[in-house]
Amino acid sequence: MSANSNPYIPVPTQISRIINEVDTNDIKTFRLTFLNKEDEKNFQYLPGQFAELSIYGKGESPIGIASSPTEPGYVEFTVQRAGTVLPGLVTAALHDMDEGGKIGLRGPLGHPWPIEFLQNKNIVVVGGGFAFTTLRSLINYMLYPENRGRFGEITVIYGARTPGLLLYKDELAAWEKRNDMKTVITVDKGDEDWKGRQGFVPSVCKEEAPSPHNTVAVICGPPIMIKFTLPVFFELGFSKENILTSLEMRMKCGIGKCGRCNVGYKYVCSDGPVFSLAELDELPRDF
Amino acid sequence: MTSPKSVFFPPAEDFIHYETGKSILDAVAVELNVKPTFLFGVRPCDVRSFQIMDIHFSGTGSVDPYWQKRREATVIFGYAFYLDEPAQAEEFYSTLGIGAADPEGSDIFMIRKENDLLLKSMTSKGEKILDRLSVHDAATPEDEKYFEEYIHRGRQTRTRFTCIEKSNIAKKMEDLFHNNDFWMKISSACLSCGVCTFLCPNCYCFDICDETLFGKGTRRRVWDACMFTDFTLEASGHNPRMQVYQRLRQKINHKYSYHVRKYDTISCVGCGRCTRHCPVNIDIFSIVEDAMKA
Numbered sequence: 265m266s267a268n269s270n271p272y273i274p275v276p277t278q279i280s281r282i283i284n285e286v287d288t289n290d291i292k293t294f295r296l297t298f299l300n301k302e303d304e305k306n307f308q309y310l311p312g313q314f315a316e317l318s319i320y321g322k323g324e325s326p327i328g329i330a331s332s333p334t335e336p337g338y339v340e341f342t343v344q345r346a347g348t349v350l351p352g353l354v355t356a357a358l359h360d361m362d363e364g365g366k367i368g369l370r371g372p373l374g375h376p377w378p379i380e381f382l383q384n385k386n387i388v389v390v391g392g393g394f395a396f397t398t399l400r401s402l403i404n405y406m407l408y409p410e411n412r413g414r415f416g417e418i419t420v421i422y423g424a425r426t427p428g429l430l431l432y433k434d435e436l437a438a439w440e441k442r443n444d445m446k447t448v449i450t451v452d453k454g455d456e457d458w459k460g461r462q463g464f465v466p467s468v469c470k471e472e473a474p475s476p477h478n479t480v481a482v483i484c485g486p487p488i489m490i491k492f493t494l495p496v497f498f499e500l501g502f503s504k505e506n507i508l509t510s511l512e513m514r515m516k517c518g519i520g521k522c523g524r525c526n527v528g529y530k531y532v533c534s535d536g537p538v539f540s541l542a543e544l545d546e547l548p549r550d551f
Numbered sequence: 552m553t554s555p556k557s558v559f560f561p562p563a564e565d566f567i568h569y570e571t572g573k574s575i576l577d578a579v580a581v582e583l584n585v586k587p588t589f590l591f592g593v594r595p596c597d598v599r600s601f602q603i604m605d606i607h608f609s610g611t612g613s614v615d616p617y618w619q620k621r622r623e624a625t626v627i628f629g630y631a632f633y634l635d636e637p638a639q640a641e642e643f644y645s646t647l648g649i650g651a652a653d654p655e656g657s658d659i660f661m662i663r664k665e666n667d668l669l670l671k672s673m674t675s676k677g678e679k680i681l682d683r684l685s686v687h688d689a690a691t692p693e694d695e696k697y698f699e700e701y702i703h704r705g706r707q708t709r710t711r712f713t714c715i716e717k718s719n720i721a722k723k724m725e726d727l728f729h730n731n732d733f734w735m736k737i738s739s740a741c742l743s744c745g746v747c748t749f750l751c752p753n754c755y756c757f758d759i760c761d762e763t764l765f766g767k768g769t770r771r772r773v774w775d776a777c778m779f780t781d782f783t784l785e786a787s788g789h790n791p792r793m794q795v796y797q798r799l800r801q802k803i804n805h806k807y808s809y810h811v812r813k814y815d816t817i818s819c820v821g822c823g824r825c826t827r828h829c830p831v832n833i834d835i836f837s838i839v840e841d842a843m844k845a
Contacts, residue, residue: 271613272566272759272772273580299576320569320578320770321763346786355786366575514785516759519613522775523756524782526805527791529812534612548728550801551791 271519274318274368275303280338282363287428290345291394292359293330296369297338307372309333310379311401312510312538315371316518317341317354325354326515326533329372330397332404334411339369342397342431373518374537377402377482377508386416388474390493392465392485393424396431398510399484404435407445418445419474423465423489425452448472466492476501482508494541504541511537511544513551527551554752554824555597556604558590559621562749567770571763581769583617585624592630595705596644596820598656600752601627606814607755626680629657629673634704641823643711643836649820652705662701669698710821713840717811723842724808731796733845737838738799740831745776747825747835748802753818756782777801803838 281295298304309315309329316324331340345359346352358367377398387406391399399422406415420439424430430449439447450461450468461468465485474481481497483490490509497507513525513532520534528547530536569578601622608618631652632638638651645651654660658677662669669690672678681687690698727733748754758775761768775782778798784790792798810818819835826834 270580270616276575320567320575321571321761321768323761324759352786368575368578512785513791514783516757520611521608521613521615521755521757522759522772523777523805524775526777526801526809529809548725548804550797
């Protein structure tokens with residue numbers, strides 16, 4: 265099957281690379297290459313969007329795109345094997361696949377980070393744990409040589425529970441060496457080899473105290489991190505319009521038809537998943 | 552009993568046939584084979600429901616090819632309610648501004664006049680059909696007058712009495728969202744069975760699932776319902792609508808508030824099916840009336 269106008273039919277891709285991201289072995293990055301050139305051409309995306317990974321017999325999973333459109337030829341997805349409470353059929357099957365395996369892909373879906381809104385502003389990216397994937401896409405997009413001049417100062421504050429749970433370790437190391445951005449990596453609890461910072465993301469944000477002047481904060485993380493990080497940014501003087509996040513809800517179709525991810529008058533898939541806090545304030549607390 | 556939405560949006564729709572163990576390149580998209588269809592005797596409120604569903608399925612964002620192709624291939628023969636008999640107790644379409652003999656949205660509209668059936672084409676699609684129908688007599692001027700007056704009489708017919716204005720009720724529902732007492736009270740008998748959503752001509756929630764038997768499988772969409780516990784259950788275990796009151800609140804708000812804000816229309820046509828067939832006698836219109844008073 266190749267690309268067609270039916271939004272429910274996935275296009276075929278091949279897993280060209282698998283990276284085991286964490287020492288718990290349950291988060292891997294899958295690099296997918298399109299089997300049809302035309303499908304690749306049609307897959308025009310921006311950071312913040314997601315796609316449905318499709319394995320026949322198992323189903324589909326909506327996953328944020330972790331690569332940046334500035335890296336042509338492939339799309340990357342960082343996927344956690346779900347199943348602490350429910351069996352995550354698709355993610356488990358994906359984790360059991362090898363390089364060379366073929367899966368379906370449907371997308372790109374949803375709205376990206378608002379690139380035009382972010383342009384000519386300072387950007388503070390705050391990430392926690394596994395929710396760093398579409399932030400990585402955004403950072404790599406902004407750092408792309410032709411794009412770097414379009415954005416002001418870039419600050420990245422990223423934390424995980426342990427050093428072994430940090431994603432994209434090679435890239436983090438490379439970012440720390442750059443002088444056109446500030447990279448702050450923290451872990452809740454270090455081990456004997458950890459020489460970096462220790463501390464929860466909210467308190468590190470407080471210590472770093474980024475200026476709200478002409479600055480947008482892009483924050484993704486587990487609910488508990490969000491809960492304690494937002495007050496820090498309010499206190500620093502960030503307005504709700506200038507704090508962006510990405511929402512999660514159970515999804516199926518990804519195109520605003522199946523009704524599953526409905527929150528208030530929005531569908532998280534087609535109206536989001538990216539929202540400003542000001543937009544979220546208009547929605548009922550139903551997510 | 553069931554609504555005619557299943558003509559355009561069947562309870563199960565096959566998307567893809569696949570075989571496990573074979574390459575995904577061997578999977579085949581199921582060809583949508585739509586035949587020209589006459590949908591005969593649709594009540595005005597149900598015809599209105601098609602127009603509301605059009606906004607969602609084909610009028611906004613991505614187009615749902617299945618809904619759109621079936622809609623295009625169908626000629627709708629609308630049929631006025633019989634005005635000499637009182638409306639059924641559960642019906643409340645007139646409170647939503649839908650007349651008992653409104654012809655809008657039908658390709659051909661039919662009105663009963665004693666033992667005759669008056670047919671009038673409302674669209675060019677309907678006109679083509681009527682032109683080729685040889686059995687009928689031409690309408691007399693008296694028939695024409697009867698037809699027009701009947702439509703007018705249909706708008707005078709009262710089903711229930713509280714009239715619902717869309718922006719009013721949408722605002723009211725928004726204000727009521729956090730009033731848990733209200734939602735707990737109205738949902739206390741609810742079994743979460745979902746029959747209201749399956750019978751509703753405007754409920755469109757669906758699931759997409761893979762069903763495999765002896766290596767051969769089908770990816771299909773099936774009707775789903777926001778009334779079911781696992782509808783919003785995430786793989787992490789988090790479920791934003793675990794409680795019955797949260798789910799009934801979602802259903803009512805979706806129809807009377809969210810849809811108004813998103814698509815500028817109430818997503819309910821007052822057909823009364825949900826009330827008529829609710830096993831515990833929950834009456835959606837009483838909830839709306841209570842909300843207006845709350």
